[in-house]
Amino acid sequence: MSNQVRVRFAPSPTGFMHLGNIRTALLNYLFAKQQEGVLILRIEDTDVLRNVSEAGLQIVKDLEWLGISYDEGPYFQSDRTKIYQEQLDDLMENQKVYRCFCTTEELDVKRKDQVAKKLPPRYDRTCLHLSNDQIKQKIASGKLFIWRFRINEDSVFFVDSMARKNLSFEMKHFSDFALTRSDGSFTFLFTNFVDDWLMGITHVIRGEDHLSNTAMQAALFDAFAVQMPIVWHLPMLCNQEGQKLSKRDFGFSLNDLKAEGFLPQAIENYLAIIGGSFKEEIQSLDELAHNFDFENIHTTGAIRYDLDKLIWINHKWIERLDARELVSLVVPFLPQPHEQIAEAKLLFLIEKVKRDCRTLKDFVGELRFCFEEPEIDLGLIDEKVGKDKANLIATILDDLVGYVPKPELFVETLKREGKEKGLKPKEFFSVVRYLLTGSFDGLGIHDLFEMLDQEKIISRLRKL
Ligand code: GLU
Numbered sequence: 001m002s003n004q005v006r007v008r009f010a011p012s013p014t015g016f017m018h019l020g021n022i023r024t025a026l027l028n029y030l031f032a033k034q035q036e037g038v039l040i041l042r043i044e045d046t047d048v049l050r051n052v053s054e055a056g057l058q059i060v061k062d063l064e065w066l067g068i069s070y071d072e073g074p075y076f077q078s079d080r081t082k083i084y085q086e087q088l089d090d091l092m093e094n095q096k097v098y099r100c101f102c103t104t105e106e107l108d109v110k111r112k113d114q115v116a117k118k119l120p121p122r123y124d125r126t127c128l129h130l131s132n133d134q135i136k137q138k139i140a141s142g143k144l145f146i147w148r149f150r151i152n153e154d155s156v157f158f159v160d161s162m163a164r165k166n167l168s169f170e171m172k173h174f175s176d177f178a179l180t181r182s183d184g185s186f187t188f189l190f191t192n193f194v195d196d197w198l199m200g201i202t203h204v205i206r207g208e209d210h211l212s213n214t215a216m217q218a219a220l221f222d223a224f225a226v227q228m229p230i231v232w233h234l235p236m237l238c239n240q241e242g243q244k245l246s247k248r249d250f251g252f253s254l255n256d257l258k259a260e261g262f263l264p265q266a267i268e269n270y271l272a273i274i275g276g277s278f279k280e281e282i283q284s285l286d287e288l289a290h291n292f293d294f295e296n297i298h299t300t301g302a303i304r305y306d307l308d309k310l311i312w313i314n315h316k317w318i319e320r321l322d323a324r325e326l327v328s329l330v331v332p333f334l335p336q337p338h339e340q341i342a343e344a345k346l347l348f349l350i351e352k353v354k355r356d357c358r359t360l361k362d363f364v365g366e367l368r369f370c371f372e373e374p375e376i377d378l379g380l381i382d383e384k385v386g387k388d389k390a391n392l393i394a395t396i397l398d399d400l401v402g403y404v405p406k407p408e409l410f411v412e413t414l415k416r417e418g419k420e421k422g423l424k425p426k427e428f429f430s431v432v433r434y435l436l437t438g439s440f441d442g443l444g445i446h447d448l449f450e451m452l453d454q455e456k457i458i459s460r461l462r463k464l
Helices: 019-034 055-066 081-093 104-116 132-140 188-198 208-223 254-260 264-273 285-291 307-320 323-333 336-340 343-356 362-371 378-385 387-403 407-420 425-437 445-451 454-461
Strands: 006-009 038-043 072-076 097-100 146-149 156-160 166-170 203-207 230-234 236-238 302-304
Touching: 006 019, 006 203, 019 038, 019 055, 019 203, 019 230, 019 236, 019 264, 019 285, 038 055, 055 072, 055 254, 055 264, 081 097, 081 146, 081 188, 146 208, 156 208, 156 230, 166 208, 188 208, 203 208, 208 230, 264 285, 264 307, 307 343, 323 343, 323 362, 343 362, 343 445, 378 387, 378 425, 387 407, 387 425, 387 454, 407 425, 407 445, 425 445, 425 454
Parallel strands: 006 038, 038 072, 203 230, 236 302
Antiparallel strands: 097 146, 156 166
């Protein structure tokens, strides 16, 4: 067998994509790229009760949006039942599994009893000791059962980990675990193991929440006498209060981030650099794949999610893309009338304001004056420059509307006349800007003249 690296992203389609599983996908992707290996997409959809319909296909679409490409898959575990059954049959033949007829209620009572006695809650193996006749009887009476894997309590498994020097699991702390559910479907623990083995996975990169599952999966690899992949458990992402990141934290779900106008490049860039230290923080996927140092990365504890940093990175990415790349991303956010604006003009507008935009949604605010009449409150102009100066500016502008088609001349004359009337440039320019855009600060008058149609400029200047 070749020693090519083979990794997988194996999400369960139980909901939307979020920062935690995007990070897992991303690090698998970067590792595969760096090692010239293979990334497999495997949708772990055997838990019918927890699956959300269409979520599997949504994951495929989200990965495409993120630009995280894979070399094999998507495989859907629901299509692979026969494969899992064959391996279960093998375990049955070798008597490594047994039927368990205990109901959830019975197991609950036992667990509570153990907890009350301060014993670790473990399955008491009631069903391991059933005779063949008892088993036949139960089956005949229609009792449902699951298959449990019989662990060897004396064994200790050492697992190769990229993060911690050595992981070891003493199986005496674990229960005989379920490989099937009472409806006959296979559990995550089993299908995940079978696929990692048969798909030739060399490295398992996944969230720290799977640490204890690793022990049980090590037992399965041992039962089939096959080599276990190297594992790497990623620290959990937590919020500023130190709690596990959840739906309540803005930006946790990919849908939130998309809707707010975050770029895929920025989301990935952010998720790659948190938990490490990088001299150059802004990096593309290709750059990250080249530079990412898997040897020296934060691998324990929790990683704090910092929305401000994500926004900063998004801003940097907006600046980094040229208007041509940005235009198709910005357009879906713009109000309808943008359709009347020629592409060349839109490029010009986007280029002009991109430095002030932290998200794609910010473009809407920055460009609103191009699509909608700004709301003008003349009282604000009086407050800004005083009533007398406002009147002087109004008189000058009245004379100047004829120069609108010649922006150079307009600005020159405005400067000269303003000066003659004792006004400061800042005063008349900010008033003109306010009339044109609804904001006293922002772009230069030349740019605004480029951005707006002449009739719009004239009608807005006339409002004073
Ligand atoms: N299906 C598991 C999950 O979504 C992934 C397990 C793994 O990566 O091994 O949490």
